[in-house]
Amino acid sequence: MIRISLELAVTIYLGLGLLVLIFWFLVEASRKKTVLPRNTLWQCPVCFFFYVDSVSESLSRCPRCQTLHKREGKEVEYI
Ligand SMILES: [Zn+2]
Incomplete structure (x- = not known):
């Protein structure tokens, strides 16, 4: 089992959420209306x-x- 601190776990969790949000914005911006x-x-x-x-x-x-x-x-x- 990998031990990580709570701050690192929260940072990874929020960072992944932010990456998904940025990816979603980029996909929506590139779609043709x-x-x-x-x-x-x-x-x-x-x-x-x-x-x-x-x-x-x-x-x-x-x-x-x-x-x-x-x-x-x-x-x-x-x-
Ligand atoms: Zn009708």
Whole structure:
């Protein structure tokens, strides 16, 4: 069994946690952010379900409730 002091054990524990946090930040910073084309995000006015329909321009069918609806004048905000 390897004997180490309590301070060294706490330092190693916190150091490993810090390394994992730094690695996570680096991975998140290097990921490419996906950007949807404009006017492809729809919100169903019946069930309020958000979905992406890149084919339809003004009419779209909700994949959840199958309601056919048209785009209203206001833009849907990207989240
Ligand atoms: Zn719907």
